[in-house]
Amino acid sequence: MAIGSLGPLPPPPLTLQQKIDLVGRKHRAVHSKMQQELDLNGFVYNMTDPESGTRIIRWLVQNGHLDSKSNFCDPFMGNGLLVHLVHVMTGVDSTGIEKDKQIYEAAVGISADLSNLGVIDPQHVHLTCGDCRYLSLARFNVFYLLPPWDDGGPDPMLVWDTITNMRLGAIMVLTHGINLSSCYYSPFRMERYVEKVKDIGGAEIYRRISIAP
Numbered sequence: 101m102a103i104g105s106l107g108p109l110p111p112p113p114l115t116l117q118q119k120i121d122l123v124g125r126k127h128r129a130v131h132s133k134m135q136q137e138l139d140l141n142g143f144v145y146n147m148t149d150p151e152s153g154t155r156i157i158r159w160l161v162q163n164g165h166l167d168s169k170s171n172f173c174d175p176f177m178g179n180g181l182l183v184h185l186v187h188v189m190t191g192v193d194s195t196g197i198e199k200d201k202q203i204y205e206a207a208v209g210i211s212a213d214l215s216n217l218g219v220i221d222p223q224h225v226h227l228t229c230g231d232c233r234y235l236s237l238a239r240f241n242v243f244y245l246l247p248p249w250d251d252g253g254p255d256p257m258l259v260w261d262t263i264t265n266m267r268l269g270a271i272m273v274l275t276h277g278i279n280l281s282s283c284y285y286s287p288f289r290m291e292r293y294v295e296k297v298k299d300i301g302g303a304e305i306y307r308r309i310s311i312a313p
């Protein structure tokens with residue numbers, strides 16, 4: 101058969117960097133649309149920027165906290181940026197939980213588009229609409245925590261509920277807005293439940309530990 105009759109060649113597979121760029125572009129586009137169009141009752145939906153997310157994930161991989169045996173969860177996923185980035189950059193199972201139905205549906209739409217583009221494998225990306233306080237977090241061993249800001253910081257009770265639901269040894273990324281040693285959190289004695297692994301600039305890494313005296 102003549103080569104000319106085989107038709108056009110399929111496009112070359114996407115490189116990792118192209119996939120990361122597509123995730124970032126898609127999330128940025130949906131994020132700005134959501135801010136303009138959704139009725140979020142004045143709630144300013146806050147998204148991690150894709151470059152910071154990528155940098156944090158690289159750090160976790162390079163320092164042995166995220167590998168092929170990991171099971172990642174963002175319990176406050178918003179539109180699922182970290183869920184998609186972790187899966188794309190590592191191939192691991194990645195789960196996101198989001199309480200707000202409109203935001204959850206935006207995340208599902210992004211996932212479908214990324215799947216159609218061949219960026220993610222939908223079998224390894226799991227999105228749930230619900231309140232993370234009432235769902236089991238026991239099977240996850242790496243978390244990213246960026247809860248909604250309320251009155252100058254995230255609700256301490258919500259942070260406490262989430263962290264105490266994690267399994268012992270779980271690694272969590274906290275943004276600098278969640279300073280567990282601040283007076284805001286001191287009534288919860290959060291230092292008894294976590295140990296600090298590292299400040300990586302822009303985020304801090306903690307490990308869930310058994311309750312200290």
Ligand SMILES: C[S@@+](CC[C@H](N)C(=O)[O-])C[C@H]1O[C@@H](n2cnc3c(N)ncnc32)[C@H](O)[C@@H]1O
Nearest residue numbers: 146147148176177178198199200231232247248
């Ligand atoms: C600041 S956004 C974080 C978005 C995303 N993690 C990121 O870094 O781009 C916090 C999200 O948590 C959601 N949320 C608030 N309380 C929640 C809860 N109890 N369970 C699950 N999601 C919740 C909010 O609707 C909001 O979309």
